[in-house]
Amino acid sequence: MEFTLEPVGFVRGGRAEVRDDDWDRERAVIELDARFGPEALAGLGDFSHAEIVFLFDKVSEAGVQTGARHPRDRADWPLVGIFAQRGKNRPNRLGVTVCGVERVEGTRLHVRGLDAIDGTPVLDIKPVLQGFLPRGEMREPAWAGELMAGYWA
Structure with a gap:
């Protein structure tokens, strides 16, 4: 089975190259494709966070x-x-990140903490709803906590 996906937009700004850590200081804009009007982002500015699905297009x-x-x-x-x-x-090659919503301007979504580089194709944007956050206690191995120690800071 094969699927074809078209980007809904592209990341503009932020980092120009892949580099681990310190992502929370990054500010970027997701610019929607011309087939979308401002109504596609209507109401998203009322949310504190959005989940961004993107393509790691630089990975061969x-x-x-x-x-x-x-x-x-x-x-x-x-x-x-x-x-x-x-x-x-x-x-x-799919990436998914929850990032902060700073503001919406027409067909441009301003975000912080998106760990995707300038030019990255965005496949979907979803608001983060409390009801979809993990339910119950979470667990992870020690190495995962070590890996994330400087990822956002």
């Missing part, structure tokens, strides 16, 4: 990984499967 097909690897290539962290981490070299 040859760079895609399907097995296990050490996150960030750190041998001191365990070997884990591609679906047990959030690395960019995923089979479908």
